[in-house]
Amino acid sequence: MTISFEGRVAIVTGAGGGLGRAYALELARRGAKVVVNDLGAARDGTGQSDAALKVVEEIEQAGGTAMANGGSVTDEGQMVEMVAKAKEAWGAVHVLINNAGILRDKSFTKMTMDDWRLVVDVHLTGSATATKAVWDMMREQNYGRILMTASSTGLYGNFGQANYGAAKLGLAGFTKTLYLEGAKYNVKVNTIAPVAGTRMTEDIFPPEAFKAFAPENVVPAALFLVSEDAPTNQIVGAGAGFFHTAHVTMTKGKMLSAEDRTPEGVAAHWAEISDREGETVPKSGADQSMTILQSLQG
Known part of the structure; x- marks a missing residue:
């Protein structure tokens, strides 16, 4: 059965390039009207560009419908305004993919608390801010699909990414409560842990691996997780065509005397x-x- 997003309105944050762009293009190709949100900053969070406008142009040239939004996920007012504009134009928001992020990689001993706060603010609090802006609407319309972006760093750790890892595992925990609160309103919430060759990782992967880890190879999992028949409360890893689930488990344990x-x-x-x-x-x-x-x- 073909997964379609006809009649759906989707917001993708950080969609000016990389994974977000790939999500937005495929959502539009499958019929969604897409809000392409991107501050257009460099990967350390500085600067701005017109990246979102370029993605909108790509979507429109392919016959799709989209609008650009330059709001920051760290600004509650801008996120509320973004959702209001989508609702005014298209009547609702059905899908939110929280993808925006930045890096400030340093070993913890060299990391400043400003580096810590900025990364946690964009990834974790930014995802909460964007989600809060759509949450009540999704409950009221009895339909919503929300995707958080975690990382193998959050799930398993990575040297030099204490701030990023803490934020990313926080997002997995955020999902685990929201799926409970959204269940009776048909709001499904999932987490994706992508491995992709993007501007965030271009100096980490060797050239051949960079190609194998193209963002397009993560898209199938992301779109399944925001589709009509999506599961909920899942953590799904995706990269280079390989997909897996990850779980927070509990051992049988031992009752001590x-x-x-x-x-x-x-x-x-x-x-x-x-x-x-x-x-x-x-x-x-x-x-x-x-x-x-x-x-x-x-």
Whole structure:
């Protein structure tokens, strides 16, 4: 069955190039009206350009419908205005892909707190600001698809990216609460962890790998995750045509006796506490409490 976005309105942040541009082009090709949001800054967050206008031109030349937006995801007023303009022009917003981001890579010892704050503000708080601007509308219309952009750095760590990793894992956690709050309103929320050759990574990958990791190879997962029949509360990794899911799991654990509830007791039973055989994927934070209660009763 062909996945179509006919009649849907989508916002893609950071869509002036790289992944965001690829998402916007394919959404438009499949029938969506697209708000191409981009501050047009360099990857460290400085400067501006007309990148969003160029992507709109590409979409229109291919017969699609789009509008450019130069608002910053860190500015609540600009995000509210962006959503209002989309609603005024096209009646609603059905899809939001939070893709905007910057890098300020340094080892933590050399990182300033300004470097920390700026990256967390753009990635984590910026995604919350854009999401907040569409959230009530999506609830009221009983339809919404939201995608957060995490990273392997957030899920698994990477030297020199403490600020970026903290923000990216924060987005996965943001998803895990929003999917619960949006469920009865048919608002589905997912997380993508892309590996792509973009201006953010062009000096990291060798040339051949850079080609293999073209943004277009991430697009299938992203569009599936914002489609009508999308799952919800998923973390999906995508790059070079390879796709996988990632999960926050819970081991079966070990209920310690009263005498063993000491640091020494935890040390003595560490192998059982951390044994991954039979681990589960909790659907909410309450599942952890329920597991503990069941152990108490058992």
